[in-house]
Amino acid sequence: MAVSVTAKSVMQRPRHLLGIESLTAEQITFFLDQAKPFQEFQRHPLKKLATLRGKTVALAFFEPSTRTRISFATAAARLGADTMNLQAESSSLKKGESLIDTVWTLEAMRPDGIVIRHSASGAPDFIARRLEIPVMNAGDGTHEHPTQALLDALTIRDRKGRLENLRVTILGDLLHSRVARSNIHLLSRFGAQFTLCGPAMWLPKELECLAPNIRRVAQIEKALEGADVVMVLRVQSERIHEPPISMDDYILRYQLTPARLRYAEPDAIVLHPGPIIRGLEIDPAVADGPQSCILEQVTNGLAVRMALLFHLVSGAPPDAPHPAKETPA
Amino acid sequence: MRVIEKRQLMAPEEIDRTLQRLAHEIVEKSGGTSNVVLIGVRRRGVPLAQRLAKSIKRSANVEIPVGTLDITLYRDDLSTVASQPVIQANDIPFTVDNRDIVLIDDVLYTGRTARAAMNGLFDLGRPKRIRMLVLIDRGHRELPIEATFIGRTVTTSDSEIIEVRLMEIDNEERVMLVDRVD
Numbered sequence: 001m002a003v004s005v006t007a008k009s010v011m012q013r014p015r016h017l018l019g020i021e022s023l024t025a026e027q028i029t030f031f032l033d034q035a036k037p038f039q040e041f042q043r044h045p046l047k048k049l050a051t052l053r054g055k056t057v058a059l060a061f062f063e064p065s066t067r068t069r070i071s072f073a074t075a076a077a078r079l080g081a082d083t084m085n086l087q088a089e090s091s092s093l094k095k096g097e098s099l100i101d102t103v104w105t106l107e108a109m110r111p112d113g114i115v116i117r118h119s120a121s122g123a124p125d126f127i128a129r130r131l132e133i134p135v136m137n138a139g140d141g142t143h144e145h146p147t148q149a150l151l152d153a154l155t156i157r158d159r160k161g162r163l164e165n166l167r168v169t170i171l172g173d174l175l176h177s178r179v180a181r182s183n184i185h186l187l188s189r190f191g192a193q194f195t196l197c198g199p200a201m202w203l204p205k206e207l208e209c210l211a212p213n214i215r216r217v218a219q220i221e222k223a224l225e226g227a228d229v230v231m232v233l234r235v236q237s238e239r240i241h242e243p244p245i246s247m248d249d250y251i252l253r254y255q256l257t258p259a260r261l262r263y264a265e266p267d268a269i270v271l272h273p274g275p276i277i278r279g280l281e282i283d284p285a286v287a288d289g290p291q292s293c294i295l296e297q298v299t300n301g302l303a304v305r306m307a308l309l310f311h312l313v314s315g316a317p318p319d320a321p322h323p324a325k326e327t328p329a
Numbered sequence: 330m331r332v333i334e335k336r337q338l339m340a341p342e343e344i345d346r347t348l349q350r351l352a353h354e355i356v357e358k359s360g361g362t363s364n365v366v367l368i369g370v371r372r373r374g375v376p377l378a379q380r381l382a383k384s385i386k387r388s389a390n391v392e393i394p395v396g397t398l399d400i401t402l403y404r405d406d407l408s409t410v411a412s413q414p415v416i417q418a419n420d421i422p423f424t425v426d427n428r429d430i431v432l433i434d435d436v437l438y439t440g441r442t443a444r445a446a447m448n449g450l451f452d453l454g455r456p457k458r459i460r461m462l463v464l465i466d467r468g469h470r471e472l473p474i475e476a477t478f479i480g481r482t483v484t485t486s487d488s489e490i491i492e493v494r495l496m497e498i499d500n501e502e503r504v505m506l507v508d509r510v511d
Contacts (some may be wrong), residue, residue, distance in 0.1 A: 314413055
């Protein structure tokens with residue numbers, strides 16, 4: 001009589017998503033793979049699942065956000081979850097309540113997960129230490145924006161057919177960009193080489209410590225040479241009190257134009273986290289051109305966030321038993 | 330948990346014969362195959378659907394469209410597990426609206442997979458009819474669901490498990506009755 005023992009080694013599934021820096025390449029690939037079925041789902045005539053029915057996701061946006069908040073809210077809705085919305089503009093924050101008091105108030109309403117955006121780097125980590133529920137970082141200060149990096153990676157993998165060993169050029173305000181930091185952490189897991197380009201004040205030498213193979217280049221044409229992926233960052237006027245450069249100068253020296261894009265590889269793709277300001281950091285002809293992935297990024301954001309919510313928010317507490325079988329026969 | 334193989338229920342040639350018979354039944358009982366599509370439930374319903382389509386092609390010379398359905402998002406036990414099962418993509422390259430669907434799985438047990446699969450299909454459109462085909466019906470239903478096409482009915486106890494092993498997935502071909510022992 002044959003005896004078989006069922007034992008499978010299971011990758012450590014993260015309980016929170018606080019940043020990309022703490023994830024392994026395997027965990028990143030897992031989330032990207034799990035987003036694939038949800039990409040297909042966005043094309044369904046009926047975009048509503050009951051998978052997270054009865055679950056509630058708190059959306060705590062302590063900093064204004066349109067696209068990320070709508071994307072998380074739509075992802076939750078399409079999975080069947082309810083959302084509670086806290087918006088910076090209309091909340092008790094204006095009345096002086098502290099972060100932790102606000103978060104404890106939300107937790108007292110028993111959500112099953114919390115999505116947080118905050119202007120202070122480390123705020124999601126701070127609350128994750130104090131709450132029992134999964135915490136998802138929707139952007140914290142100048143630290144990380146992990147779901148943006150995941151959706152960018154999904155877009156790149158779809159368009160280029162791979163994530164490994166890409167030459168990535170990032171243009172703009174590197175100093176203040178959490179999008180750039182998360183993307184650098186993510187793509188460096190897969191051997192990317194980075195070229196950073198922007199006004200010197202936004203390009204401190206310390207950025208080279210983020211990952212191996214990072215170089216800073218002052219001139220945009222040189223920076224674009226041989227690039228497989230071009231990431232254009234938004235000029236974040238809300239984070240800049242003393243602009244180091246006039247808008248006219250910025251356009252002249254750093255705007256991604258069709259002529260400049262020709263320095264990159266012929267099949268290079270262009271990403272932008274949005275919102276784009278046409279005619280400032282990007283020429284409309286590039287934004288609307290065949291190499292642009294800007295709208296795919298938005299759709300992929302939904303897929304990534306649905307996969308994330310499914311794996312982090314559904315399910316029993318972490319001490320519950322692992323499913324014995326993959327499907328009930 | 331350990332499991333012990335108790336006995337073999339089907340050898341490779343029996344699986345093959347059974348599928349050929351089921352393929353004939355689909356053609357006979359469908360009143361024309363022009364609207365019929367086969368949808369295999371991941372994982373082992375998928376190779377079964379493909380084999381049935383091949384068999385129908387051989388005997389009746391018609392191409393039946395084949396699709397693949399993943400039911401993970403429709404399971405009713407997700408909130409009881411700590412770590413979620415991995416989701417796979419559907420692969421249904423045709424509309425299900427007005428189609429005569431034969432849903433295919435290896436084993437029919439509680440009926441909960443069939444319920445999940447039907448919910449999944451409804452999200453894709455409005456089929457004209459859904460019937461179910463299984464290689465093994467092992468009883469113990471927990472929902473009012475029955476299969477139209479059954480390879481073999483097997484009486485089982487609660488602790489027993491039917492293991493359908495197919496070349497395409499398991500690198501071997503047979504159906505085993507196994508039992509859990511503590």
